[in-house]
Amino acid sequence: MSVTQNTAERSNFLEIRNLKKEYTAGNPILKGIDINITEPGIVAIIGPSGTGKSTLLRCINRLIDPTDGQILFDDADLCLAKGAQLRKLRRQVGMVFQEYNLVERLTVIENVLTGRLGYMSAWQAWRRKFSQEDINTAFELLDAVGLTEHAKKRADSLSGGQRQRVGIARAVMQNPRILLADEPTSSLDPKTAVEIMELLERFSAEKNIPALVNIHDVKLASRFAKRMIGMSNGIVVYDGPPEGITDEHLKQIYGGESWLV
Amino acid sequence: MNTIDHHWQRFTLKQKLSRYAVYLVLVIAFVQSIQSVEVIPEFLLDAPEQMADMFSRMWPIDFAYYPVAVHDAMVETLNIATLGTLITLIFAIPLALMNASNIVNSAWCHWISRFFLVSSRSVNSLVWALLFVSIFGPGVIAGVLAIAFRSIGFVGKLLGEAIEEVNMGSIEALKATGASWMSILLKGYWPQVLPAFFSIVLFRWDINVRESAVLGLVGAGGIGVVLDDSMNLFQWDRVAMSLLAIFVIVILAEIVVVNIRKRLI
Numbered sequence: 346m347s348v349t350q351n352t353a354e355r356s357n358f359l360e361i362r363n364l365k366k367e368y369t370a371g372n373p374i375l376k377g378i379d380i381n382i383t384e385p386g387i388v389a390i391i392g393p394s395g396t397g398k399s400t401l402l403r404c405i406n407r408l409i410d411p412t413d414g415q416i417l418f419d420d421a422d423l424c425l426a427k428g429a430q431l432r433k434l435r436r437q438v439g440m441v442f443q444e445y446n447l448v449e450r451l452t453v454i455e456n457v458l459t460g461r462l463g464y465m466s467a468w469q470a471w472r473r474k475f476s477q478e479d480i481n482t483a484f485e486l487l488d489a490v491g492l493t494e495h496a497k498k499r500a501d502s503l504s505g506g507q508r509q510r511v512g513i514a515r516a517v518m519q520n521p522r523i524l525l526a527d528e529p530t531s532s533l534d535p536k537t538a539v540e541i542m543e544l545l546e547r548f549s550a551e552k553n554i555p556a557l558v559n560i561h562d563v564k565l566a567s568r569f570a571k572r573m574i575g576m577s578n579g580i581v582v583y584d585g586p587p588e589g590i591t592d593e594h595l596k597q598i599y600g601g602e603s604w605l606v
Numbered sequence: 607m608n609t610i611d612h613h614w615q616r617f618t619l620k621q622k623l624s625r626y627a628v629y630l631v632l633v634i635a636f637v638q639s640i641q642s643v644e645v646i647p648e649f650l651l652d653a654p655e656q657m658a659d660m661f662s663r664m665w666p667i668d669f670a671y672y673p674v675a676v677h678d679a680m681v682e683t684l685n686i687a688t689l690g691t692l693i694t695l696i697f698a699i700p701l702a703l704m705n706a707s708n709i710v711n712s713a714w715c716h717w718i719s720r721f722f723l724v725s726s727r728s729v730n731s732l733v734w735a736l737l738f739v740s741i742f743g744p745g746v747i748a749g750v751l752a753i754a755f756r757s758i759g760f761v762g763k764l765l766g767e768a769i770e771e772v773n774m775g776s777i778e779a780l781k782a783t784g785a786s787w788m789s790i791l792l793k794g795y796w797p798q799v800l801p802a803f804f805s806i807v808l809f810r811w812d813i814n815v816r817e818s819a820v821l822g823l824v825g826a827g828g829i830g831v832v833l834d835d836s837m838n839l840f841q842w843d844r845v846a847m848s849l850l851a852i853f854v855i856v857i858l859a860e861i862v863v864v865n866i867r868k869r870l871i
C-alpha cells in the first residue's frame with residue numbers, strides 16, 4: 346500500500362480508547378478517556394488545573410507511559426511501541442510547549458531543523474548534514490511564521506511570542522500527522538495568543554491534520570476550535586462543537602459559577 | 607492584647623555554649639600541635655638569616671642556563687599538562703554522563719561513577735606520579751598519566767553537575783521529535799553544556815600546568831627534574847632560573863585561560 350493511498354483512505358487520525366494513567370498506584374489521574382479524532386482542524390481541550398490535560402497530551406507522544414488503554418495512531422498502538430518504532434511514531438507527532446522549550450544556545454534556524462532529528466542518524470545530526478530540501482523547508486516555515494530575518498540569531502535573543510513561533514515551526518518541520526500543543530498561549534499576551542492560535546489553525550489546515558490544543562481561555566478556544574473537549578476529574582464530560590457548550594457545561598467542568606460573568 | 611514575644615537574641619544559650627566549646631577545642635588543638643611538631647627554636651630564629659643567604663646565592667640568576675636545559679624542560683611540562691588534560695577527558699566524559707541523574711537513572715551507575723571520581727580526587731598528583739613512575743619508570747609518560755588520573759575526578763564531577771543543570775524542557779522537546787538518544791545528547795545536552803565544558807577544561811589545564819611543574823621532583827618529567835637536579839647540586843642560580851620560568855609560565859597560562867573564557871560567555 347502506497348503512502349498516498351494510505352492517507353486518502355484514512356478515516357481517523359487518532360483514536361484513544363479507555364486511556365488510564367496513574368502516577369501512583371491506586372490514584373488515577375486519567376480514568377478512562379475515549380477520544381476519536383476523525384477530522385483535521387483544532388480540537389481544544391479545556392478543563393480545570395490538575396485535571397490531567399497535560400498528562401493526556403504527553404501520553405499521546407509517550408513522554409509519559411500510560412497505565413492502561415490504547416492509542417491507535419498510524420495503524421499502530423502507541424501504548425505498546427518501543428525503541429525505534431516509538432521514535433518513528435513520535436516523529437509524526439509534533440508538539441508545542443507552553444515554555445517553548447527551544448535549545449536556547451542554538452540559532453533559530455537550527456532549532457527549526459531539530460524537527461528533523463527523528464529522520465536522521467546521530468552522526469548526521471552531529472555533522473549538521475541536513476538535506477537541502479530540509480533546509481529549504483525550514484526557511485519556508487520561518488517565513489510562514491514571520492521570522493525570516495531572525496534565522497541566524499540565537500534562540501535566547503527572541504521574545505516569548507517569537508520563540509513560540511519557532512516552536513511551532515519546529516513541530517511542523519517534523520511533517521507530522523497530528524499536532525499537540527500544551528497551553529501554547531498561556532505565557533503570552535492576548536494579541537500574541539491569537540496570532541499563535543491563527544498559526545496553529547493555518548498549519549493544521551495546510552497540512553490537513555488535527556491539532557489538539559490544551560487551553561485555559563474558553564473564549565479563545567471556542568473562537569478557533571472545530572471541536573471542544575471538556576475534561577473534569579480525569580474524564581471527558583463534554584465533547585462536541587464549541588457552540589454546544591453552555592454555562593451548565595462550564596459549571597460542570599470547572600465547578601462553581603461565581604467566575605462566570 | 608499583644609502576646610507576641612519581641613525578645614530576640616542572635617544565639618540561644620545552647621548555641622552559645624556550643625560556640626564556646628568549639629573555641630576551646632580550637633585552642634587545645636593549636637597547643638597540642640605546636641608541642642607535637644617540636645619546633646626547634648634555634649632553627650626558627652635563624653630562618654631569616656638562612657633565607658637571606660639562599661637569596662644571595664640565587665643572585666645573579668643564571669639566564670644562560672635557560673637555552674641549555676630549562677627551555678626544553680618547560681616545553682615538556684606544558685606538553686605533560688596538555689596531554690594529561692586531554693587524556694582525562696576520555697575517562698571524565700563517560701563518568702560525568704554516568705553521574706548525571708538526568709541522563710542515567712540508575713543508583714548503581716551513580717555509585718560506580720562516584721567511586722572513580724572520588725578515588726581520582728583523593729589521591730594527590732605526586733602520589734599518582736610515584737605510582738606511575740614505579741610502573742612505567744621515570745619520565746614523561748608517568749607525568750602525563752599522573753596529571754590525567756588526578757584530573758578525572760575534578761573534571762568529571764564539575765561536568766556532571768553542569769549536565770544536571772541543563773534545561774530539561776528542551777531535552778523533552780527533542781525527545782518528542784523522535785530523536786535518538788545520541789542525537790538528543792549531541793543536539794540537546796551538548797549545546798547547553800558547551801560553555802561550562804570549555805570553562806572546566808581550561809581551568810583544569812591551568813591547574814595542571816602548575817601541578818606538572820612539580821611532578822619532576824619524583825621523576826615524572828618536566829621542569830621539576832631540572833629543578834631537582836640543580837637543587838641537589840646546590841646550583842642556586844640555576845634553581846632561580848627554573849623557578850622564574852615556572853612563575854612566568856603559570857602567569858601566562860592564567861592570562862590565556864582568562865581571555866578564552868571571557869570569549870566563551
Ligand SMILES: Nc1ncnc2c1ncn2[C@@H]1O[C@H](COP(=O)(O)OP(=O)(O)OP(=O)(O)O)[C@@H](O)[C@H]1O
Pocket residue numbers: 368369374392393394395396397398399400401
Ligand atoms: N510527573 C508526575 N508525577 C506525579 N504526579 C503528577 C506528575 N505530573 C502530573 N502529576 C499530577 O497529575 C495531575 C494532573 O496533572 P496535569 O499536569 O496533567 O494537569 P493539567 O490538567 O495539565 O493542569 P494545568 O491546567 O494546571 O496544566 C495533577 O494532580 C498532578 O499533580
Ligand SMILES: [Mg+2]
Pocket residue numbers: 398399400527528559
Ligand atoms: Mg498542564
